[in-house]
Amino acid sequence: xxxxxxxxxxxxxxxxxxxxxxxxxxxxxxxxxxxxxxxxxxxxxxxxxxxxxxxxxxxxxxxxxxxxxxxxxxxxxxxxxxxxxxxxxxxxxxxxxxxxxxxxxxxxxxxxxxxxxxxxxxxxxxxxxxxxxxxxxxxxxxxxxxxxxxxxxxxxxxxxxxxxxxxxxxxxxxxxxxxxxxxxxxxxxxxxxxxxxxxxxxxxxxxxxxxxxxxxxxxxxxxxxxxxxxxxxxxxxxxxxxxxxxxxxxxxxxxxxxxxxxxxxxxxxxxxxxxxxxxxxxxx
Numbered sequence: 652x653x654x655x656x657x658x659x660x661x662x663x664x665x666x667x668x669x670x671x672x673x674x675x676x677x678x679x680x681x682x683x684x685x686x687x688x689x690x691x692x693x694x695x696x697x698x699x700x701x702x703x704x705x706x707x708x709x710x711x712x713x714x715x716x717x718x719x720x721x722x723x724x725x726x727x728x729x730x731x732x733x734x735x736x737x738x739x740x741x742x743x744x745x746x747x748x749x750x751x752x753x754x755x756x757x758x759x760x761x762x763x764x765x766x767x768x769x770x771x772x773x774x775x776x777x778x779x780x781x782x783x784x785x786x787x788x789x790x791x792x793x794x795x796x797x798x799x800x801x802x803x804x805x806x807x808x809x810x811x812x813x814x815x816x817x818x819x820x821x822x823x824x825x826x827x828x829x830x831x832x833x834x835x836x837x838x839x840x841x842x843x844x845x846x847x848x849x850x851x852x853x854x855x856x857x858x859x860x861x862x863x864x865x866x867x868x869x870x871x872x873x874x875x876x877x878x879x880x881x882x883x884x885x886x887x888x889x890x891x892x893x894x895x896x897x898x899x900x901x902x903x904x905x906x907x908x909x910x911x912x913x914x915x916x917x918x919x920x921x922x923x924x925x926x927x928x929x930x931x932x933x934x935x
Contacts, residue, residue, distance in 0.1 A: 659754060666748045667741045671711035674740030677781050678733050684781075685789045699727030711737045732784065740780055746919055747772045760919045765813035772918055774803065775868045779911040782861060786907035790855070797860030801831050804867025815870045827867045834866025834874040835859055858906045865914045876921050877913035885909035 676690075682698070683690050695704045702724045708714050715734040722729060748754060750763045763769065782796040808814050808827035815826030842854035866874045889904050916924070 655753075663745065663748065663754075666744050670741030670744035671737045673744070673777055674737035674780070675709070675711040675733075677740060677777060677784075678736050680781050681732075681736065681784045681788075684793050684795065685785055685791065697722040697725060697727060697729075700725035712741075736780060736784060740777065743776050743780070743915070744773050747776065750919070758919075759923065761922055765811065767811045768813055771807055771811055771814060771868070774807075775800070776915065776918070778803075778864070779914060782857075783908040783911045786857070786905040790903065790905055792855075792857035792861055792907045794860070797857060797864050800864030801835075801860065801867045804864060805831065808867070814868060826870050830866030830868075830870040830874060831863045832866070833871040835863030837874065837878065838862040854906060858910060861907055861910055865910070869914065869917060872925070873914065873917045873921060876917050876925060877910055879913070880916055881906070881910040881913035884912060 679695065680690050682688075693703065695709050696702060697704065699722060702722070708718070708723055712734055715729060715737075718729070720729050720731060720734075721727065746757070746760065747763075747769055749757045750760050751766060751769055752762060752764065756762070763772075778796045778800045782792045785796075786792050804814075805824065805827050809820035809824040812818055812820055812823030812826075815823050815830070817823045817826060838854070838859045842856070842859055845854060862874060862878065865877050869877075885904070885906055888909070892904070
């Protein structure tokens with residue numbers, strides 16, 4: 652093993668462990684934020700017996716497996732969501748790392764030519780994971796994800812203009828502002844027209860604010876891609892749930908998770924998928 656190979660392996664392990672630890676913190680946020688509880692105090696505790704969990708029983712992934720998904724004290728069931736979020740966060744963080752120069756390309760993902768995009772995308776992906784699981788459980792997306800994400804995107808874009816394929820700070824800021832306006836404005840228009848057509852709320856404002864955050868981080872092209880892909884996937888899932896009887900035709904389904912999935916696909920493969928789609932249109 653060469654020195655460079657050892658260095659890449661060490662970085663890979665570090666990012667995977669970091670992702671699992673961040674996933675553990677996201678689990679705390681997913682549980683507490685919708686309940687208006689502090690994410691700092693008290694320490695992690697069992698949701699059934701409220702016993703504090705010692706550090707050696709709060710190791711990401713390993714503790715859930717060792718305890719077989721049950722509290723050590725009261726034997727209450729600990730949701731599989733905890734280990735799922737920890738593993739998912741680690742995998743998605745590694746996906747961003749493997750887009751960096753010097754790492755082998757995986758699954759034909761795009762290449763990040765500016766190393767500063769790695770922490771930026773990791774921050775953004777953490778927000779998407781948080782918003783997705785809260786939306787699945789509570790049908791809301793926290794303002795800390797949507798409004799906070801939009802503000803973070805606007806602040807980071809002039810510091811890392813490569814977020815919008817730019818090299819000058821003010822062009823990065825301009826790309827972020829345009830993306831936020833297009834993202835929030837476009838989905839607000841869809842929600843407004845849907846409400847007028849169906850005489851009821853067709854879409855939550857959380858989804859509108861989420862698209863503003865997507866635009867602030869990824870730009871207006873990503874907004875279009877995310878909206879199309881998210882709507883397509885959401886429609887397939889919704890129809891499938893109706894067919895198998897798990898949802899009603901007039902029932903509400905969370906849209907945020909599918910928008911988040913669309914944004915993730917853009918980060919890893921979006922420009923490549925868009926280029927392929929435009930190529931097919933040109934040939935047609």
